[in-house]
Amino acid sequence: MTYIRPAFRHPELPRNDLGFTRKDYEGAISTLCAGCGHDSISAAIVQACFELSIAPHKVAKLSGIGCSSKTPTYFLGNSHGFNSVHGRMPSVATGANLANRDLIYVGVSGDGDTASIGMGQFTHVVRRNLNMMYVVENNGCYGLTKGQDSATADIGSASKKGEPNPFEPIDLASIALQLGATFVARSFSGDRDQLVPLIKAAISHRGFAFIDVISPCVTFNNNPKSTKGYEHVRDHLAATGTVDYVPFKHEISTEYEQGQSKEVTLHDGSVVHLHKADPELNLNSRRSALRLIKDYKAKDQILTGLLFMDEDSQDLHEILGTSKTPLRDLGAAELCPGQKVLDKLNESLR
Amino acid sequence: MKRIEAVNDFVIKFANVNGTGSASANNMFAKSLFRMGLPISPKNIFPSNIQGLPTWYEVRVNEKGYLGRRGGVDMMVCMNPQSMAKDIQEVEPGGYFLYDSSKPLDLRLMRSDIHFIGVPLKDLCQREYSDARQQQLFRNIIYVGALSALLDIEFDVLTGLVSDQFRGKEKLITPNVRALEIGYHYAAEHYQCPIGIRVERRDAVGDQILIDGNTAASLGAIYGGATVAAWYPITPSTSVVDGFDKYCKRLRIDPGSGNKNYAIVQAEDELAAIGMVIGASWNGARAFTATSGPGISLMSEFLGLAYFAEIPTVLIDVQRAGPSTGMPTRTQQSDVLACAYASHGDTKHVLLFPATPRECFEMTAEAFDLAETLQTPVIMLSDLDLGMNDTMSPPLVWDDKREYQRGKVFNEQQLEAMSERFGRYLDIDDDGIPYRTYPGTHPNKGAFFTRGTSRDEYAVYTEDGDAYEKNMQRLLKKWDTAKNLVPTPELIEAAKGGAKVGVIHFGTSRNATLEAVDSLAAQGIAVDTLRVRGFPFHKSVDAFIEQHDTVFVVDQNRDAQMRTLLVNECLVSPRDLISILNYNGTPISARKIYEEITMVLRGDNVRPLHKKKIAKESV
Ligand SMILES: Cc1ncc(C[n+]2csc(CCOP(=O)(O)OP(=O)(O)O)c2C)c(N)n1
Ligand code: SF4
Numbered sequence: 001m002t003y004i005r006p007a008f009r010h011p012e013l014p015r016n017d018l019g020f021t022r023k024d025y026e027g028a029i030s031t032l033c034a035g036c037g038h039d040s041i042s043a044a045i046v047q048a049c050f051e052l053s054i055a056p057h058k059v060a061k062l063s064g065i066g067c068s069s070k071t072p073t074y075f076l077g078n079s080h081g082f083n084s085v086h087g088r089m090p091s092v093a094t095g096a097n098l099a100n101r102d103l104i105y106v107g108v109s110g111d112g113d114t115a116s117i118g119m120g121q122f123t124h125v126v127r128r129n130l131n132m133m134y135v136v137e138n139n140g141c142y143g144l145t146k147g148q149d150s151a152t153a154d155i156g157s158a159s160k161k162g163e164p165n166p167f168e169p170i171d172l173a174s175i176a177l178q179l180g181a182t183f184v185a186r187s188f189s190g191d192r193d194q195l196v197p198l199i200k201a202a203i204s205h206r207g208f209a210f211i212d213v214i215s216p217c218v219t220f221n222n223n224p225k226s227t228k229g230y231e232h233v234r235d236h237l238a239a240t241g242t243v244d245y246v247p248f249k250h251e252i253s254t255e256y257e258q259g260q261s262k263e264v265t266l267h268d269g270s271v272v273h274l275h276k277a278d279p280e281l282n283l284n285s286r287r288s289a290l291r292l293i294k295d296y297k298a299k300d301q302i303l304t305g306l307l308f309m310d311e312d313s314q315d316l317h318e319i320l321g322t323s324k325t326p327l328r329d330l331g332a333a334e335l336c337p338g339q340k341v342l343d344k345l346n347e348s349l350r
Numbered sequence: 351m352k353r354i355e356a357v358n359d360f361v362i363k364f365a366n367v368n369g370t371g372s373a374s375a376n377n378m379f380a381k382s383l384f385r386m387g388l389p390i391s392p393k394n395i396f397p398s399n400i401q402g403l404p405t406w407y408e409v410r411v412n413e414k415g416y417l418g419r420r421g422g423v424d425m426m427v428c429m430n431p432q433s434m435a436k437d438i439q440e441v442e443p444g445g446y447f448l449y450d451s452s453k454p455l456d457l458r459l460m461r462s463d464i465h466f467i468g469v470p471l472k473d474l475c476q477r478e479y480s481d482a483r484q485q486q487l488f489r490n491i492i493y494v495g496a497l498s499a500l501l502d503i504e505f506d507v508l509t510g511l512v513s514d515q516f517r518g519k520e521k522l523i524t525p526n527v528r529a530l531e532i533g534y535h536y537a538a539e540h541y542q543c544p545i546g547i548r549v550e551r552r553d554a555v556g557d558q559i560l561i562d563g564n565t566a567a568s569l570g571a572i573y574g575g576a577t578v579a580a581w582y583p584i585t586p587s588t589s590v591v592d593g594f595d596k597y598c599k600r601l602r603i604d605p606g607s608g609n610k611n612y613a614i615v616q617a618e619d620e621l622a623a624i625g626m627v628i629g630a631s632w633n634g635a636r637a638f639t640a641t642s643g644p645g646i647s648l649m650s651e652f653l654g655l656a657y658f659a660e661i662p663t664v665l666i667d668v669q670r671a672g673p674s675t676g677m678p679t680r681t682q683q684s685d686v687l688a689c690a691y692a693s694h695g696d697t698k699h700v701l702l703f704p705a706t707p708r709e710c711f712e713m714t715a716e717a718f719d720l721a722e723t724l725q726t727p728v729i730m731l732s733d734l735d736l737g738m739n740d741t742m743s744p745p746l747v748w749d750d751k752r753e754y755q756r757g758k759v760f761n762e763q764q765l766e767a768m769s770e771r772f773g774r775y776l777d778i779d780d781d782g783i784p785y786r787t788y789p790g791t792h793p794n795k796g797a798f799f800t801r802g803t804s805r806d807e808y809a810v811y812t813e814d815g816d817a818y819e820k821n822m823q824r825l826l827k828k829w830d831t832a833k834n835l836v837p838t839p840e841l842i843e844a845a846k847g848g849a850k851v852g853v854i855h856f857g858t859s860r861n862a863t864l865e866a867v868d869s870l871a872a873q874g875i876a877v878d879t880l881r882v883r884g885f886p887f888h889k890s891v892d893a894f895i896e897q898h899d900t901v902f903v904v905d906q907n908r909d910a911q912m913r914t915l916l917v918n919e920c921l922v923s924p925r926d927l928i929s930i931l932n933y934n935g936t937p938i939s940a941r942k943i944y945e946e947i948t949m950v951l952r953g954d955n956v957r958p959l960h961k962k963k964i965a966k967e968s969v
Binding site for chain 2: 058060081098128
């Protein structure tokens, strides 16, 4: 349990455009280990949704199995949640999205959930460009089954047992880039300032928005020899730059220096400002992102921030050409052709 | 030499090579008899291969309307040298063997008790057509022409079929009719036509249609209001979604916008297919998938989730022969147990067993009502025989006044009006079925968390043993409710008051069973039949077993899976039920059922005769 919430809230709590307070975006009290990176990510999601003035019930939150996948219980208590089976959240999210395109889909997964058992579904949900935000809470280990190495654990990195991992890691951001994800970012659970705007931009992005968040497991993978512990990550972080998200409704601020920043307008008119630290990064080039991820890794650094974005992306519904009315809202009048059509059919089968 | 003489009652089999275009010629043959008012049941017996291997097409013609496989072949049309030796052996004494006499027959293969009819198909084709592909294709049409003389098929009916088939491609009509004529004239000139077996126009078909079960099921999904289909290709279920796609393109495109009122996703595997169905159903759409045995294995974990988390899920399983890849293009009913108890833990699923295309249509549509009413997976168990073969069926009917039963779903107004706390898993109506809400319904009421882990009535995670037990008990109560909602069994009594002997059967065993029972009646043996149409079993199944001294169960699998299920769920002793099993990959025949029943009843079988007597002896 990471925090104890007071039952009493000040009546003057700040409200967002829809009149909701931050409390309306919270969920049940977390049962994760105190200090688990996953809780910080939940808090960032709460913060982002509050600031975006999203109606909580218009969000559907889905996950697989794992400590990370438990987290949807701990945010957005007024949203429907779905804790599916291990690694197969992408298919459930796909079905849910096909049924009702009008909701916001937030998927939470772990590195075991996504990079091992769920790798197949992950690659295909990317390929289909499903309109959702997909967050991997990446701790390089299996938390819920007590500390086995996961497929994203770095070679040589050691978990609580102390044995160095002998295998090359799978880099999920690179894979997402290669598969054609239209929004790819990486962040660190301990970097709220970076994570919140990234989540906001990911939610506003139309299409598949992937965020790989390094999220230390304090119980099994937070020792000096682990490359996904707090200490290591803090010492080896390098950001593409600071990210700033400006919703459509707000005045667009210009307090940052020109020339050094890149501005990306999303489909609804919202704007993402990226204030570059590495001028090499071209936000519209997968190749540039892939190369930089590698370069930084070679320098033993973890590149975080927004890595790639395609503002003109077409989501699965647009690709399929499905009705603008959510499929679940269609009734017999639109769906059932009636006996007359059957009569003709019967006739043609004689 | 004996000569089989039969009017409107025979079995003809075509032996072809896969990929040579024989399918449409064979279809034309079958359909011509159908249009002459004769009941037919054509069956494809094909290899798991695209080209080159032997493939057969067996047509039973029976004026009385028996549609099961009879067993035996009266006439063989041999177009495959590879299988010829075996094909010759299969012909009944006095039967007929039509072959391509462009090359003389191997004398060693000849039999003196059957009639050989040579038609030089290859030579005739070479004379008429220059193109190699045409020579191949028209060879098939020429043998249909020859058959029309040999069996007395009305030539007009055949030409009518040709013009129907090539409507819009008129150029193809003349050469096809020409091929029919070539065959017809050759046979008429060289043989005394008709031969002993022949057809005569009748009115034994009425308004029935010829359709395969998978196409009928796809129409059931259209009429049942399915909007999301997710699937992964597998024989023999692929044509269910192909059909759905075809009819959606015709019937489900919004004329104004051109947008689709449906979504079909070819998933990356069966795990994803069922996951999508569950996600879509959870979110309020009617969704389904279609698969076969190997897919059921992969879907099992998700089926358990859908059962436990109570998410409507519609699955069409077109069974084939297993385990593993088994005989993927042959038929069986061997997924019964895998489907009934799919997944780990205590699970059981609602099953539907169609026997005709019309039932495939109705039960598919009904599956959506049932799944949403009961909030649970519903699996329709068809099989390759029904799914992929054209089968005579009463026409498809739909009551335009029928409304979809969307089950217990609280809408925004109902939630708004609620003063008490919404409990997703509360049994308000005492029928085991709780209320659900769709995501996005109400700003601050009715949201709940769906999960496969144990929870209390308010969907809050708990590992409390009592809460778990209570929940599992409620699921059993729901199972009881389901008993009264699934289709009731079809009971046919031999006489008023019933007979002493009963046969329980399901699905595609129906045709052969009913015919066998007629043959038994002709021998003075009265047999009642009960066709199970749904699981959980209706109480009349218990009663049927109770009321008959000897009860047979027809199963098209090795391990008597339906019998096992009956033993498990009806509290009967295994010895009360005598199995009749068929699992060679072809549909069970009436002969087989007849023989097994007479053998047991004659007493020359070690199995018990009268269950009551046995029961007393063992006390
Ligand atoms: C089919 C299946 N296999 C194995 C498991 C056991 N299991 C539960 S969580 C988990 C790993 C979770 O690791 P990760 O996704 O990295 O999440 P974390 O707990 O580290 O946040 C495993 C293997 C399972 N639930 N289902
Ligand atoms: S085991 Fe690790 S991942 Fe799981 S809650 Fe504890 S710290 Fe977090």
